Amino acid sequence: MDLSVKLGNITLKNPIMTASxxxxxxxxxxxxxxxxxxxxxTKGVSTAPWDGNPTPRIxxxxxxxxxxxxxxxxxxxxxxxxxxxxxxxxxxIKIANIAGRTIDEYCExxxxxxxxxxxxxxxxxxxxxxxxxxxxxGTDVALAGEVTxxxxxxxxxxxxxxxxxxxxxxxxIAKAVEAAGADVISLINTLLGMKIDVHKKKxxxxxxxxxxxxxxxxxxxxxxxxxVRRSVNIPIIGLGGIMNGEDVAEFILAGADAxxxxxxxxxxxxxxxxxxxEFSQYMxxxxxxxxxxxxxxxxx
Amino acid sequence: xxxxxxxxxxxEIAPNIFKMIIQCAPVAQNAKVGQFxxxxxxxxxxxxxxxxxxxxxxxxxxxxxxxxxxxxTKEFSxxxxxxxxxxxxxxxxGFAPQNVKTHVIVGGGIGIAPLLxxxxxxxxxxxxxxxxxxxxxxxYLVDEFKSICNEVYVSTDKATSGFTGNVVDLIKMKHISGDxxxxxxxKPMLKALSxxxxxxxxxxxxxxxxxxxxxxxxxxxxxxKVNNKNQKVxxxxxxxxxxxxxxx
Numbered sequence: 001m002d003l004s005v006k007l008g009n010i011t012l013k014n015p016i017m018t019a020s021x022x023x024x025x026x027x028x029x030x031x032x033x034x035x036x037x038x039x040x041x042t043k044g045v046s047t048a049p050w051d052g053n054p055t056p057r058i059x060x061x062x063x064x065x066x067x068x069x070x071x072x073x074x075x076x077x078x079x080x081x082x083x084x085x086x087x088x089x090x091x092x093i094k095i096a097n098i099a100g101r102t103i104d105e106y107c108e109x110x111x112x113x114x115x116x117x118x119x120x121x122x123x124x125x126x127x128x129x130x131x132x133x134x135x136x137x138g139t140d141v142a143l144a145g146e147v148t149x150x151x152x153x154x155x156x157x158x159x160x161x162x163x164x165x166x167x168x169x170x171x172x173i174a175k176a177v178e179a180a181g182a183d184v185i186s187l188i189n190t191l192l193g194m195k196i197d198v199h200k201k202k203x204x205x206x207x208x209x210x211x212x213x214x215x216x217x218x219x220x221x222x223x224x225x226x227x228v229r230r231s232v233n234i235p236i237i238g239l240g241g242i243m244n245g246e247d248v249a250e251f252i253l254a255g256a257d258a259x260x261x262x263x264x265x266x267x268x269x270x271x272x273x274x275x276x277x278e279f280s281q282y283m284x285x286x287x288x289x290x291x292x293x294x295x296x297x298x299x300x
Numbered sequence: 301x302x303x304x305x306x307x308x309x310x311x312e313i314a315p316n317i318f319k320m321i322i323q324c325a326p327v328a329q330n331a332k333v334g335q336f337x338x339x340x341x342x343x344x345x346x347x348x349x350x351x352x353x354x355x356x357x358x359x360x361x362x363x364x365x366x367x368x369x370x371x372x373t374k375e376f377s378x379x380x381x382x383x384x385x386x387x388x389x390x391x392x393x394g395f396a397p398q399n400v401k402t403h404v405i406v407g408g409g410i411g412i413a414p415l416l417x418x419x420x421x422x423x424x425x426x427x428x429x430x431x432x433x434x435x436x437x438x439x440y441l442v443d444e445f446k447s448i449c450n451e452v453y454v455s456t457d458k459a460t461s462g463f464t465g466n467v468v469d470l471i472k473m474k475h476i477s478g479d480x481x482x483x484x485x486x487k488p489m490l491k492a493l494s495x496x497x498x499x500x501x502x503x504x505x506x507x508x509x510x511x512x513x514x515x516x517x518x519x520x521x522x523x524x525k526v527n528n529k530n531q532k533v534x535x536x537x538x539x540x541x542x543x544x545x546x547x548x
Contacts, residue, residue, distance in 0.1 A: 021519070022514075022518060022519060023518055024517055024518045024520075026517075027516055027517035027518050027535065028518055030516075031301060031516075043520070051530070052520065052523060052530070055510055055511065055521075055522065055523055055524070056510070056511040056521075057511070057513075057520075057521045057522075057523065058348075058511050058512065058513040058519070058521035058522075059511075060346065060347060060348045060372075062345050062346075063345045063347065064347065065347055065348060065513065067513065067519065067521060069519065069520050069521060069523075072520050072523060072530060204511075214347050215347075263347065265514075265518065266348070266513050266514040266518060266519050267347055267348060267349065267514070268301070268302060269301070269514070269516055269518065270301050
């Protein structure tokens with residue numbers, strides 16, 4: 001069975017990736033063999049260190065969780081020195097997720113990573129937890145296209161643009177970033193949510209609102225992947241609540257070329273490997289020899 | 301990685317406070333004082349594991365004390381010895397027991413639980429151990445502490461018995477002191493105790509509590525500033541030096 005997939009001119013040995021913000025290379029390597037992953041997407045990284053939001057940053061909801069970490073990170077220089085240097089020992093595709101408040105900030109990080117060992121860069125225009133940048137770019141057709149175009153002008157690596165589901169029509173944003181030169185689209189980032197503690201009569205996370213992830217949002221993600229697949233031609237990374245191998249198959253049937261595992265990894269650090277093995281079993285069950293066979297089996 | 305544990309005991313020792321003994325050698329063998337385990341619910345809609353401190357441990361068992369606060373811990377409270385329970389390996393950096401003459405252990409509420417394992421470990425040193433335990437109203441583990449500590453002081457918020465007030469006031473009033481302090485409890489208590497210890501120039505290790513996502517350092521949900529640097533309570537802690545925590 002051949003599980004390899006292509007994202008533009010980059011080949012992944014299998015379609016299983018990690019989702020940004022849910023994976024720390026050193027911590028997760030204590031639990032799994034990173035070589036077995038199709039790709040690793042690291043946490044959002046910005047030009048200078050970001051402090052993130054006050055705590056509490058996490059709330060559990062029925063079938064999901066809300067986070068408002070706020071892209072806390074040590075900045076791109078430290079990222080290259082520490083996390084990327086550590087990841088270099090593994091035979092997997094390395095993808096840096098990039099955060100910024102302005103187009104210039106995105107470009108500055110891209111510039112610094114151009115000569116690093118990252119294979120691809122994912123532009124995060126969809127984080128709901130920061131006041132400027134992030135989602136501000138992802139919810140506006142013109143701005144989404146603009147940031148993509150500026151980044152593409154200078155990028156020496158393929159660019160993935162990560163979209164937010166917090167829009168009226170995600171296909172408009174997808175088309176705009178494709179037209180601006182994006183190589184790959186990933187979707188969905190978290191859905192803006194809120195949880196109130198009815199005993200304390202206040203919001204559970206200090207930021208009040210946060211990003212909802214987990215199996216609760218999977219049907220929304222599947223629907224959006226399906227819609228975007230029918231709107232653009234570039235490859236799609238599907239994510240949102242994948243918990244098992246059948247969820248992976250569902251995203252691929254909807255139109256994804258690869259998938260990312262997020263919340264499941266926080267629950268159980270071994271989840272990406274378990275899910276990969278379950279997905280292999282699913283492929284076996286239906287005698288699919290490769291991902292294209294699975295994809296083309298969808299009866300629309 | 302999840303391990304299956306056998307429940308040997310799951311008993312309500314005070315209103316809403318449960319003691320659970322789990323047999324699981326691969327987890328228990330690596331346990332250190334002040335560490336915690338992630339406990340998984342059977343209800344799959346409750347996604348996140350519950351991080352619970354080790355109250356005691358042997359070669360093949362761990363004892364957890366937990367308060368029933370929500371749906372997850374409510375589920376745990378219904379388990380019987382016929383149930384198994386899924387837990388992670390022991391996580392976090394626990395207390396670092398020191399070699400000094402007099403240790404002072406200060407606990408508040410359910411934060412008292414991990415201090416019992418610490419007291420047990422310190423008692424092997426043949427030194428003085430003073431425990432100061434603060435409760436809202438109902439008391440638990442007091443007898444266990446009395447059996448291994450040289451002195452045990454108790455305070456309650458609601459005048460049930462002993463001193464009425466918080467542990468830091470009790471420490472000040474009784475002039476309780478020693479060479480080294482260890483503490484676990486609510487943040488305001490830890491902050492007040494750290495301030496007190498810093499004034500007296502006595503080191504204190506504090507076990508911080510923060511709402512966690514993953515419990516192993518991936519999500520950066522449980523951030524805490526220590527020495528002006530962002531630290532993960534679950535991975536870099538939960539135990540930090542009180543003098544180094546940037547209290548807010």
